[in-house]
Amino acid sequence: MSDFTPGQRWISDGEANLGLGTILFCDARTVRVYFAASEETRTYSTRQAPLTRVVFGSGDQVESADGETLRVEDIKEDANGLVTYICARQDGTLTELPESCLNDRMAFHQARDKLLTGQVDRNDAFNLRYRSLNHHARLQRHPGYGFSGPKVDLIPHQTGIALDVANRHRPRVLLADEVGLGKTIEAGLILHRMMVTGRVGRTLILVPESLTHQWLVELLRRFGLEARLLDEKQSQQYPDENPFDTAQLVLASAQWLFANPRRQQQAEACQWDMLIVDEAHHLNEEDADSGYPFVSTLTAQIPSVLLLTATPEQLGAERHFALLQLLDPERYHDLETFKQEEERHAPLANIMDGLVALHEQRTPLSAEREAQLLAFIADDEDAQQAWQALRADGDEDAQQLAFARLRSALLDRHGLGRVMFHHSRRDIAGFPERRLHTQRLEAPLPYQRVVRRLQRNEDYLDTLMIEHELAYPDLLLYPEDTYMALTTEDADPWWKIDPRVQAIIDWVEEHPGEQALVICHSSATVRSLAEGLRVIAGLHVPVFHEHMSLIERDRAAAAFVDGESNCPLLICAEVGAEGRNFQNCHHLIMFDVPTHPDQLEQRIGRLDRIGQQHPIDIHLLTLEGTPMEAVARWYAEGVMSFGEPTGLGSELYDAFNESLDAALLDADELDAVIADTRDALEERRQKRQAGRYRLLAHRTAGQPQAMADLITELDDQEKLSRYLEQASEVFGFDIKDLGGELYHIAPTGQLLDGLPGLVKGEEGFSATFSRSVALERDDVERLSWEHPLVQELLSRAIDSPHGNTSLALLKHPAIPAGRLMTEVMFVTQTPAPKALHAGRFLPPTPIRVLLDQGGQVLTKNVSFGGLAKHLQRVKRAMARDIIKQCLPQLREMLDKAEGEADRELPALVKAAHQGMCDTLDQELARLKALAARTPGIRQDEIDALQQERDQLEVAINDSRLRLDAVRVIVTVDPNS
Structure with a gap:
């Protein structure tokens, strides 16, 4: 049996800052301790509990729960091992003080006691402890703490949102950026900051089934956050407990959870600090199967909520209102009131446009707009003073301050930035130009025969789908798959007859020293294309698809990104390319076209990113007279996808995909569908610019660069590298400079156990201090003050008695x-x-x-x-x-x-x-x-x-x- 008794007072050897603890429970295996001062509970193994029993002796100073300082004269111990102190007050009178009445915030001089008994440690460990204390204090105070560690670009609109939201108490917001502007990054930054600073502990993340692994990898790779990916198979491993209680950070498929009432009840029974829902626009209050009722229950009991969605107004005012209602049901309680408020957005957006013109060009407001402005700020004295200062001829700093005050007052007053954040590429600088190069190739005869037969015989489509088990519309868009399904085993492989293969070979020869990302619709096509390039031209190029392990994908990406590899191509599958950054090159070869505009944007987004130094050259390979060419024309001329992201692709697809399917084999019908799509695009663009989104654009214009600059301060390589060098001698690891801003961190024979990424007898890991290098190399970890290894070193140096x-x-x-x-x-x-x-x-x-x-x-x-x-x-x-x-x-x-x-x-x-x-x-x-x-x-x-x-x-x-x-x-x- 253990020596622990409920009611006894103990302190944590490794976490002295927790204060004085009380034993709550003990059995043969575990002991549970409550630290009231910090409101923390810890459970330890009784065999190796890092705890020290607190028993004072005669002459020691103690403090009672009510703050009185007493001197111990004697102690009494009962049969259960609980101590009562006989203490003297300052006036000399005696009193009894049970150990349960000791002050939870008492400080303990462990170092003093250790020293006076002759116990000393290494001198370099003492030096490291002091330096660790100073670094830890500096980090805790720094406004960029929690934002520096993630492996992301420092983009002002993302860091600005993250700072705003993460500093709120119980934030509840809708992140509604256009596709490719970084909603996932913003959510990750917010989550990371709130977890690092202790504001969030347990978090539930719900994402579409197809994105679960992408989220899992992104959380770990970019933010160093280890999530438990929970599905039915994983849940069944915990038959006697709630599977949602088995991790602090739980990631789950929305489809799986929405279809499983039992698992919903288990999730609802847990205590969560934050809920994140990706693709929240799929929630529909009129469709119980969409998960809306379940998410509504969760949002009612979880204090912090992040909903991530494509532009929500494409769903209509009712669906948009329903999402906002999940975040703040008191504020958004009536749909008609909400619609009336929306009507004020256009006049306010006009006023904001006029104020910008006044501030930047000193163009006065029109009488009509000034009257509208005065009506908006009639009961706001501060805003009125800012308006008077802005219109006066003051110095530049005074003008800037007045404009910022007035803009903030107007936008804050109408609540646009409190609940919803939206960014558009039109309002953010730094994106490259897109250039489309279409290469029309003559389709090989086997491909042509299939198309002609489909045009003559409508029933042939059913034959292909039923007898040959080909999916629609894939059998029309990807003729190599149809060809292979219709030919015998001894027939030539499709890459021997397809002119797109030779077109890629020609591109490599015509662009010596340059690189291109090649994207195909499936892993089967990726593998076959790589084989064809090897056989025909002797090109050995890496492939990247979803059936490869994460390590294999990392190696393939590294081989392509590494500037010394001279690798001209990386052939990537649709799913395998999601979320990856390949902006080391600016050529994208589209071997085919995807079935959905969002997938097309996902492809281009691998290269088209903020910070890309070159225009994006999109090389589109199409086969004349085929459905593939028809869809490519619809993307280029109707949706305008190859120009710049519109954020409307999904909405246009929903409106026209049936018409487009019917026109794939009819050129006249296709022209009509393209014209109708282009008209709808312009109509929706104009509607979007009418009010709300223009106001949100003004909020974007106010995002501070200062936050990104503050985070850059914490990227100080010199301080961190010097600290790691000192820590390596104490903790037993080695840092080797590989050149090119790369380092290898490996354990030595004196390694202390349990350091993240370091295990005795293993290789260690490659790392860099450079943010830009880390972003180019997925196989390289970025060293920062928030890296798990550095955090563990700081924690051990400070919290342990060593x-x-x-x-x-x-x-x-x-x-x-x-x-x-x-x-x-x-x-x-x-x-x-x-x-x-x-x-x-x-x-x-x-x-x-x-x-x-x-x-x-x-x-x-x-x-x-x-x-x-x-x-x-x-x-x-x-x-x-x-x-x-x-x-x-x-x-x-x-x-x-x-x-x-x-x-x-x-x-x-x-x-x-x-x-x-x-x-x-x-x-x-x-x-x-x-x-x-x-x-x-x-x-x-x-x-x-x-x-x-x-x-x-x-x-x-x-x-x-x-x-x-x-x-x-x-x-x-x-x-x-």
Whole structure:
């Protein structure tokens, strides 16, 4: 049986910041401990629990739950092992204090006790601990913390949204960017930031079945987040427990969950902090099978919700309203009221256009627009002052400030940016030009015969579908598949007769030194095409498709991306290309056309990305007179897909796909369908520009570049590489420079167990500090302060007792031998729930105190780094002897150091309190002012922020100091 008893007080050896814990439960295998100060519960194995029993002795100072300081005179222990202290108050009277009544926020001098018993660690471990404390405090305060680690481009509109949403208390928003603008990246940034800062713990992500693995890979590859992909097979492995309780981050297929009432009940029974739903436009309040009722139940009980969708208004006002209702049912309670509010968007968008013209070109507003503006801001004194300042002839900075204030007031007041975010490529710079090069090739006779027979005999289509089990419309669009299904086994493979194969070979010969991504509709075509290029032209090119393992895909992508490989082509399948970044090249060869406009945009999006340095050259290979050519014309002339993304492809497909199918073999009908599609496209474009989307474009124009610049600050390679070099010596791994900004991190024989990515006897991993290199190489990890390995190193260096005591010798000609010095590190403690993210105002901050044996404070005169480079190690046996001889002096010096550190604490607390008030009081005032004028602000959001502010005030004011580490320094003769 264990030595743990419910009610006993213990502390965590590895997480001293949790405070004083209470044993809740214990059996032969596990012990559960509740840390009230931080509202955390931990469960440990009884055999290896990293816990230390707290029992004070006579003369020790303790603190009661009500904050009274007492001196222990004696202790009593009952039959269950629970302790009661006999304590003296300051007036000398005695009182009994059960251990259950000890203050949960008491600090413990573990380093002091360890040192005075002669236990010391390596000098480099002490140095690393101090540097880790400083880096950790810097990161916690930094506004970019949580955004720097993800392996993504720093694009202002994405980082701006992420900052806005992640800093809200219980955010509930609709991310509705156009296709290819990064909704998934925005959601990942928000999730990562909120998880790193402790605002979110358990998250459920629902995505379409076809995107589950893409999300799984993206979360891990880009954000370092390990999700549990849950399906029916996985769920059945937990017959006696709720499968949704088996991980902090759960990813599941929406289709699977929507069709399974039992699993829905299990998901609803869990406590979630955040819900993310991708492709939310598929939810339909009038169709129970769409999952709307289930998602509605979840959104009612989960505080933070992100809905990701294509442009929602293509679904109509009713469906758009239904999505917004999931996020805020109080704000969006009546459809007719919502429609009336929508009518005001066009006039407001006109006003915003006029204000931009006034600000940028000093073009005055028309009388009509000025009257409309004054009506909008009639009850907003701040907005009126901003308007007067904007129209006056002030200096440039004053004009800029006035414009920003007025724009923010108008957009905030009407709530467009609080619930819904939408970006369009028209409003974001940095996208390349698209250039279409269509190559019409003569179809081989076997292909022509099939087309002619289909034109003459309508029943032949049914024959192909039924007798040969060919899918429609694939049998029309992909003639190589139909050819292979109709020929005998000894017939030539399709790549021997298809002119598209020779066209690719010709392209390679005509573009020496250049690269192209070739995309085909299926993995079978990918493999056959690669074989044809090898046999006909001797081209050995990598392939990339969904039937390859993740490692195989990474290697193929790396072979193509690597500039030294001289690989001219990568042949990619439709599914295999999803989500990948191949913008190292700017040539896209379309071997065929997909069946849906969104798939076409997905193809082009592999190259057409913000930051692409060249125009995108799209080489479209079509076969004359075939249905493939008909669909290509519809994309090019009707949907205008090869020009720039319209965001309307899916809507146009839904409206015209049946007409298009009927016209694939009739040129006259095809011309009519193309004309009708183009007219519908223009009509929908004009409708979209009428109001809401123009207002959202103005919100986009206000996205700050400053956030991306702040994140770049945390990308400082020099600081991080220096820290990793120091940590490698303590933790036992090696960093080898491979050149080209690439490094290899591998374990050594002294590796400490459990470091992410490092296992004894294995190879380790390749990494880079460069964001751009990491984005080009999916097989290379990006090292940042938020990388799992770095986070683990920081955590171990700070939370474990390793390195919290040391003894070193100082040889310096200016300092006489035989002197005793102590370097004492104190750390501020602000016990508070993780969700408050108290560290942004007062993280665990180190206070260093350097004393000599005479009590002189040397901290300001001798820097940590300057001292550390002159120190030399000493054997542990000698260190113990020195400490034993100096115990009285060390006790006095530690008491003196504590007094010095206590004098510095009030200034830190005052600054943190002021920073908290400046930040949260301003946001509270803003939200309250907005709530008085617009229904777009939820009262529960204001209440939650007020509660957060009040809790932080108590926590910051209750901050204490903890003695974290002590180094004893003995000066010796430099000539010895």
